Amino acid sequence: MDKAIVVENLKRVYKKGKDSFFALDGISFEVHYGEIFGFLGPNGAGKTTTIKILSTLLYPTSGKAFVGGFDVEKEVQKIREIINLVSGGESAGYGILTVKESLWMFSQFYGIPTNEASKRIEHYLKLVGMWDSKDTLLNRLSTGMMQKVNLVRGLITDPKILFLDEPTIGLDVEAARTIRSIVSEWVKEKPTRTVLLTTHYMAEADELCDRIAIINKGRIVALDTPENLKKAISDEIFFEIETSIVPKETSQILTNDLKEFGINCLIKDHIERGVSTLSVILKEEKDIAKVIQKIVEVNKEILSLRKIEPTLEDVFIKLVGKRLEDEETN
Template sequence: MSQSIETRDLTRIFKGKSETVKALNKVSLSIGEKEVFGLLGPNGAGKTTFIKILTTLLLPTSGEAHVDGFNVVKEADKVRKIISLVSGGETPGYGILSVRENLWFFSQLYGLSSAVAKEKIKGLMADLDFEEYANTRMAKLSTGYRQRLNLARGLLSDPKILFLDEPTLGLDVLTAKKLRSYIVDWAKKEAKGTVLLTTHYMAEADEMCDRVAIIDQGRILACGSPNTLKENLKENQIMKVETASIQADFGFIDKMVGVIGYSQTRNIQTGTTTLKIMVSDDEIFSKIMSELEKAKLKILAVNKTEPTLEDVYISLVGRGFEEGEAGTHA
């Protein structure tokens, strides 16, 4: 398989007045043609920085990156011709233009002939299920429909490589699902459709990606298919504990011998905190449970769970990364 994207020791440093941030730290990745590849990591991990360098919007500090064989610094114009970038939450065009007019505008920027443009716009609006909004001003669209338009805009130019920065940010469960399956189908049916997406939704990475790289503080911590990454955890035990408290400090769990890591998700609506604790052997659980009882915490449920990509992250970093309030995302 030839490589669509290749980076070697890609590093990006941001120098501020008071502090220096290493947004990317020697990232070396190789992504093949027709792969759907996910970069999974918490806020500030370096995901957008990686995408910006590959899409020629930002220069690397050191290291190299090639897209479809072209050097992103020295051959930026060639790279731009074969890629599209779609960012979740961005406003894709002109608010006063209708959906169809916006797509038409971009088709002309991309140099499509009238006949081809018309056909493509019609097809994309049908495939992404937003024909009924064709004549609606973009400014009036909901986030989900705006994002469909955004994706359609990205696909108009028939890119070889599609970069998606948080493609389902803030979308409802059904819309997110629809866009995910559309993107995966696109990659599979195009002769050379490679997708590099970033996300901080574990389930999204798991559902969509052939391979996932877990990134944290600019470093790649692990890379592989979701199944391989999860298989590697099989010797550990993972327990989910639901407690009737949203204020308790669970920091003691981390300090116990045999605990590999844990995450906590608070749900303000139900007043509960769900802990996911990973341990190297079963016995440590009874100790954790007695500590929780000592702290007078009411335990609502205890379940053993199969590993997810979040557990892979916990095993690498010792904490979860969707911590805090339970999200409403898919």
């Protein structure tokens, strides 16, 4: 099999009392070797369930999935030998161990010779700027530092397929940029290296991913390159409007009124700046007059208005009806 990951009509049903629901409702997709594949969706869409199945932590209810050519139900051990999983916010090991001790312990789980393990640990800790903290206890690390150690843990085993679940959550802008650069270069070093990435940051997905699948309510609603996804909605018109802060009750009234005109509008508050940002999707440019009228009717001051090119976030809003970044704070 020449694909890193193959998923065929995968379903996963959870039962709650007498009720049951589909966490995954027949999804199918393929990931090529050497690809960074983005898997985006709101909370509860099925992302975590998919990763758990592909990393052999959970069995599907039905359907098939192959990782590195191995069946996720029948060849669990073979899959575990060629993958690694890094989840944002998890501990990188036992708090009583130092950074270096913890990474060495994980390297031995994979049978990496001691000398080689030491070289890899030093190499990747230096890459993420953590070599000077190698003797620091894990329970003394900040959230951002722990994230970096987690990534190193994922890289030192040199997996063919790396699952990255929110790898930059909790990191500052500069640290997140470093992580993205390391992941991108790591994949380029070997043609078989493959990454399946989930993230709440649309710019991150746009920058890193060769292709992206958007999942909602257990079903894949779009799958293509970032550029093609944006082109698919290029016939619509996008405006970004800044207004004085819009209270929650007023926000609901405004979005409902605009929806009656067939206008999709999402509002994000920036409390620290005292403004709200309205992301508006129009069928015709002249409809912006209706938006302005409604803003005036709810007694909000328009601070700025600009027409913008569609972004990956706009694609997500169009397909799912909300911003992915908003999920992080919910």
